[in-house]
Amino acid sequence: MTLADYMIVSALLFLIGVFGALTRRNIIGILMSIELMFNAANLNLAAFDRFLHPEGLVGQTVAIFTMTVAAAEIVVGLALLLAIYRNTDTVYVEDFHLLKG
Amino acid sequence: MLEHIVFYSLSALVLLSALGVVLHKNTVHSSLFLGLSLAGVAGLYAALGADFLFAAQIMVYVSGIAVLVMFVVMLLGRASDLHLRQVNEYWFVALAICGVSSVGLLRLASARNATLSAGAAHPSTHAIGRLFLGEYLLPFELVSLLLMAALLGAVFFTHKETKEIAS
Numbered sequence: 001m002t003l004a005d006y007m008i009v010s011a012l013l014f015l016i017g018v019f020g021a022l023t024r025r026n027i028i029g030i031l032m033s034i035e036l037m038f039n040a041a042n043l044n045l046a047a048f049d050r051f052l053h054p055e056g057l058v059g060q061t062v063a064i065f066t067m068t069v070a071a072a073e074i075v076v077g078l079a080l081l082l083a084i085y086r087n088t089d090t091v092y093v094e095d096f097h098l099l100k101g
Numbered sequence: 102m103l104e105h106i107v108f109y110s111l112s113a114l115v116l117l118s119a120l121g122v123v124l125h126k127n128t129v130h131s132s133l134f135l136g137l138s139l140a141g142v143a144g145l146y147a148a149l150g151a152d153f154l155f156a157a158q159i160m161v162y163v164s165g166i167a168v169l170v171m172f173v174v175m176l177l178g179r180a181s182d183l184h185l186r187q188v189n190e191y192w193f194v195a196l197a198i199c200g201v202s203s204v205g206l207l208r209l210a211s212a213r214n215a216t217l218s219a220g221a222a223h224p225s226t227h228a229i230g231r232l233f234l235g236e237y238l239l240p241f242e243l244v245s246l247l248l249m250a251a252l253l254g255a256v257f258f259t260h261k262e263t264k265e266i267a268s
Contacts, residue, residue: 001108001217007210009112009145013119015199015206020123022195023188028128028174032135035166036119039142042154050149050222051215057228060151061237064229067161068244072251074166078173079258086261091177094189 006047014040025092027084031077038070107148115141126187128174136167150222153229 013036020033042063049059085091088098118141121134143158233241 001104003213003215004210005108005112006145006149007213008207009115011203011206011210012116013142015203016116016119016123018202019195019199022198023192024123025185025187025189026128026178026182028170028177029123029131029187032122032131032170035135035162035170036122036138039139039162042158043142043145046146046149046151046154050151051217054222057225057232060154060225061229061232063151063154064157065237065240065244067157068248071161071166072247074169075251076254076258078169079255081173082176083258085177091182 003047003051006051007044010040010043010047013037013043025094027081027091027093027096030093031074031081035070035074038066042066104148108145111141111144111148114138115145124188127183128178128187129171132167132171132174135170136163139163139167150225152222152224153226 017033017036017040020036021030024030024033045059045063045066049057049063053059081091084096088095090096115138118134118138122131122138125131125134139158139162143155143163146155146158
C-alpha cells in the first residue's frame with residue numbers, strides 16, 4: 001500500500017461528502033455529509049502521519065482535536081436544528097427563509 | 102497480500118456506505134449507513150496502526166455521533182418525507198464541481214508514492230498522552246472549553262421556553 005491509495009480513498013470520501021452537502025434537501029443529510037468530509041480529512045492526517053513521519057505522532061494528535069471539534073459541531077448543529085424545526089415545522093433547507101421576513 | 106485485501110475491502114465499505122448516506126431517500130437508512138461508513142474509517146485507522154485513533158473513532162463517532170444523528174432523525178420529519186425528492190434541482194452542477202475537483206485531487210494523490218517503512222507500528226497511546234499534557238497543553242485545554250461551550254449551547258438551544266406562571 002502506498003500513500004497514494006489512502007489519499008485517493010480520502011479524496012473520494014471528501015467528494016462524496018461535498019456532493020451530499022450541495023445536493024441534499026434535508027438538513028440532517030447535510031450534517032451527515034459534513035461528518036463524512038471531516039472523516040476524509042482525518043484519514044488523510046493519519047495516513048500522512050504513518051507514511052511520512054512514522055516516528056512522530058503529531059498527525060494523530062491533530063486528528064483527535066479535529067474529532068473533538070466535529071463532535072461539538074454536530075451537537076450544536078442538531079440542537080439548532082431542533083430549535084429551527086420547532087419554529088418552522090420543516091426540515092428542508094429551501095423553506096428556511098425566516099430572515100426574509 | 103493480507104494487507105491489500107484488508108485495505109480494499111475497507112475502502113469499498115467506506116465508499117459504498119458513504120454513497121448510501123448521500124443518495125438514500127430514507128434518512129433513517131442514511132444515518133445507519135453513516136454509522137457503517139464511520140466504522141469502516143475506524144478500520145482504516147487500525148490498518149494504519151493508529152490504535153488510539155481507532156478506539157476514539159469507535160467511541161466518539163460510531164457510538165456517539167451516529168447514534169445522536171439517528172435519534173434526531175427519528176424525532177424530526179414525517180412519513181410523507183419518504184415520497185418526496187431528497188435531492189435538489191442543482192444536482193448536475195454539484196456533480197460537475199465534484200468531477201472537476203476529483204481530477205485535481207486524484208492527480209495530486211497519484212504523485213505521492215511513499216511506501217510504508219519496515220516494521221510494525223508501535224502502540225501510540227502513551228506518546229499521545231505525553232503530547233497532550235506537554236507540547237499541546239494549551240489546545241487541549243481550549244478544546245475542553247469548547248466542549249463545555251457546546252454542552253451549554255445544546256442545552257440552551259433545545260430548552261423549551263415555558264411561560265412564567267408566577268409573578
